[in-house]
Amino acid sequence: MTDSACPPLVLDIDGTLTRPDHGIDPRVFDPIREWPAPVVIATGKAFPYPIALCQFIGIDQCVIAENGGVAYVDDQILFHVGGEDDGPGRSAAFDAVDAFVESGGVLGWGESDLVNRWRETEVAVQLDADEELLRGLADEYDVEVIDTGYAFHVKDATISKGQMLERVATVLDYETHEFVAVGDSENDVSTFEIVGESYATANADAAAKAAADVVLDDEHATGTLSVLDELRRR
Incomplete structure (x- = not known):
C-alpha cells in the first residue's frame, strides 16, 4: 500500500x-x-x-x-446530540452518580478526582466500586454503565x-x-x-x-x- x-x-x-x-x-x-x-x-x-x-x-x-x-x-x-441543541448531555448520568454517592457509593479517585474533573457528558467510577448499586441507580435514571476494563463509565445509552x-x-x-x-x-x-x-x-x-x-x-x-x-x- x-x-x-x-x-x-x-x-x-x-x-x-x-x-x-x-x-x-x-x-x-x-x-x-x-x-x-x-x-x-x-x-x-x-x-x-x-x-x-x-x-x-x-x-x-x-x-x-x-x-x-x-x-x-x-x-x-x-x-x-441529546435534543434540539448540540451541547453537553450530562444531566442524567451526573444525577445517577450523585444518587450513587448519596447512597454511600464511592467514585474512588480521591478528593481531587482528576479522572472526572473535566468530564462534560459522563462520569467514570473505579472498578472496585459497588457495581450492583451503581447499575441499579443507572437503570433508575435511564442511563447505562459500561465496563472498559479500566473504569465503569456512566453515560447516556445513545x-x-x-x-x-x-x-x-x-x-x-x-x-x-x-x-x-x-x-x-x-x-x-x-x-x-x-x-x-x-x-x-x-x-x-x-x-x-x-x-x-x-x-x-x-x-x-x-x-x-x-x-x-x-x-x-x-
Missing part, C-alpha cells in the same frame, strides 16, 4: 496504545506521527487527555472523548464512539467504512461495527473480540503496531 492509499485510523488509548502497566508505549509515537491519512484518537478519557496526547505526538488534534460524548475535529467541538465517528468522518470528508480501527474494550464495539476493518488486541475483552474482524496475537501497543506495519506493507 502506498502512502496515498493508507486508510484513516481510529485508535483507542488504554489497552491499545499503552503498555501492560497502562503507560503510553513510546513506540507508537513515530508511526502515528508519520501516518499519511487522518488519525482519530477515540477514548473513554476526558476531553483534555486525548487533546494533549495529539499535541505531544505532534499530529492534528482529531479526537473522540468520553466514549463519544464529545469530539474535536477541524477546529470544531462536537457534542453528542452516546457511543461509533455514533460520534460518523460525524467526525463527515467533517474529514471520509466514509466510516474507509477507516481501520484498533481497540480493546466493549466501548470500541460501536466503532468496529461501522468501519471497514477492525482489530482487537490480544488483551481485549470478550465483547471487543467478538465484534472485531481480527483478534491480534499481540497485546496492547505491540498489537496495534503490528496492524500499522501490515497496512503500510499492502
Whole structure:
C-alpha cells in the first residue's frame, strides 16, 4: 500500500496504545506521527487527555472523548446530540452518580478526582466500586454503565464512539467504512461495527473480540503496531 492509499485510523488509548502497566508505549509515537491519512484518537478519557496526547505526538488534534460524548475535529467541538441543541448531555448520568454517592457509593479517585474533573457528558467510577448499586441507580435514571476494563463509565445509552465517528468522518470528508480501527474494550464495539476493518488486541475483552474482524496475537501497543506495519506493507 502506498502512502496515498493508507486508510484513516481510529485508535483507542488504554489497552491499545499503552503498555501492560497502562503507560503510553513510546513506540507508537513515530508511526502515528508519520501516518499519511487522518488519525482519530477515540477514548473513554476526558476531553483534555486525548487533546494533549495529539499535541505531544505532534499530529492534528482529531479526537473522540468520553466514549463519544464529545469530539474535536477541524477546529470544531462536537457534542453528542441529546435534543434540539448540540451541547453537553450530562444531566442524567451526573444525577445517577450523585444518587450513587448519596447512597454511600464511592467514585474512588480521591478528593481531587482528576479522572472526572473535566468530564462534560459522563462520569467514570473505579472498578472496585459497588457495581450492583451503581447499575441499579443507572437503570433508575435511564442511563447505562459500561465496563472498559479500566473504569465503569456512566453515560447516556445513545452516546457511543461509533455514533460520534460518523460525524467526525463527515467533517474529514471520509466514509466510516474507509477507516481501520484498533481497540480493546466493549466501548470500541460501536466503532468496529461501522468501519471497514477492525482489530482487537490480544488483551481485549470478550465483547471487543467478538465484534472485531481480527483478534491480534499481540497485546496492547505491540498489537496495534503490528496492524500499522501490515497496512503500510499492502
